[in-house]
Amino acid sequence: MVCGDGLDNVKKKLKISIILLVLLIPTVFAITIREGSCNSDESCLFSMFQKNDSHIARCDYYNYSFCYIPGKSVMLRDGICNLGESCILSQFQPNNSHAAQCNYFNYSLCINGNWTVDLTDASCSIGEPLFSLYQENNTHVANLSYYNYTLCLRENPGVTGEPSSGGVSARSEEEAYECIKHEDCGEEFYCYDHQCVKLFDIKILKVDSPLRPEGFFSFSYYIKGMAEFNNDIIIDFWLEKDGEKITSGADTLYLGSFEEKTEDAELYLPKDTVDGVYNFYIEASFENYRARSFRVIEIKGREIILRPEKKSYLIYYILLGILLVLLVLVYLVIHLIRKIKSVKKKD
Numbered sequence: 001m002v003c004g005d006g007l008d009n010v011k012k013k014l015k016i017s018i019i020l021l022v023l024l025i026p027t028v029f030a031i032t033i034r035e036g037s038c039n040s041d042e043s044c045l046f047s048m049f050q051k052n053d054s055h056i057a058r059c060d061y062y063n064y065s066f067c068y069i070p071g072k073s074v075m076l077r078d079g080i081c082n083l084g085e086s087c088i089l090s091q092f093q094p095n096n097s098h099a100a101q102c103n104y105f106n107y108s109l110c111i112n113g114n115w116t117v118d119l120t121d122a123s124c125s126i127g128e129p130l131f132s133l134y135q136e137n138n139t140h141v142a143n144l145s146y147y148n149y150t151l152c153l154r155e156n157p158g159v160t161g162e163p164s165s166g167g168v169s170a171r172s173e174e175e176a177y178e179c180i181k182h183e184d185c186g187e188e189f190y191c192y193d194h195q196c197v198k199l200f201d202i203k204i205l206k207v208d209s210p211l212r213p214e215g216f217f218s219f220s221y222y223i224k225g226m227a228e229f230n231n232d233i234i235i236d237f238w239l240e241k242d243g244e245k246i247t248s249g250a251d252t253l254y255l256g257s258f259e260e261k262t263e264d265a266e267l268y269l270p271k272d273t274v275d276g277v278y279n280f281y282i283e284a285s286f287e288n289y290r291a292r293s294f295r296v297i298e299i300k301g302r303e304i305i306l307r308p309e310k311k312s313y314l315i316y317y318i319l320l321g322i323l324l325v326l327l328v329l330v331y332l333v334i335h336l337i338r339k340i341k342s343v344k345k346k347d
Helices: 005-024 314-346
Strands: 030-035 043-048 064-069 074-078 085-091 107-112 115-120 128-133 149-155 190-192 195-197 200-207 216-225 231-241 244-255 260-268 276-286 289-300 303-306
Touching (some): 074 085, 085 149, 216 276, 231 260
Parallel strands (some): 200 289
Antiparallel strands (some): 043 064, 200 216, 276 289
16 A cells, blocks of 8 residues: 555656656557548648649649648748758649659658658558658659558657758758759759759651541651650640630650650641641640640641741851861962972972
């Protein structure tokens, strides 16, 4: 039987034990992807275009919300996280974006507190699983178990200090990247995996004529990958006159690293389209990177005439100029040799 001061000591020890036990228990996340906004007792991490195989964006941008409990404040920052925050993942841009590990893209999704983040292709060895990723970087996001990679998150109670970047310190100043964001590269290049590269090029090959009875015309185009790049790209095509689109269409195409493809597609030409000269465009895009090809076509009744590309004769003028300079030099050399021989004969 315990009494007096002994009972008080037992109570104090019990309270301390309970407090320590609570601090050591990792926070458990309750995760739900909701169509619409999160509940009042939940926080929104980001929004999704769809539940699986999706881009992500700021909350309320897309119709699906990634909701979690407990509620911790989350902020998307242009750069690294602030002191007292931890980075969960990085985004290429605030909305309609691919996701990646922290410091891969310039935008950081930061959560208040000190957390450890782990991306694994197995089950979580630390913390709670949040969602799945198709690949480690520059990737789509999905529900758990949809993709092979899982992002795991664990809170470190009572730990404070420098802003965390997925369980490691913030971006080191010694890391020398060619680029961090697209603006660091020139107009024709794109910041991909911290390198300025051309992702792909595209060219119109042919347009078939005449129009088919149902009003469609067919065309072919060639696309070539120019980098270590494996992703879906959007192919837009349209017919334009005086800045106004007459008809348009789009496809989604998977392009692998340095892959070359020749594709056939078709476009509907409205019945009320008048005869005349039009610009026909094809544009391939991935996020902010675009490659475009266009041709001038002429529509006459049911015939479509693809006008030849305008050739630049600048190279011919340059070559001709070089040739003339060489001829002048040869003439001067010959003239100098003859003059020297003439002087020797006189001597």
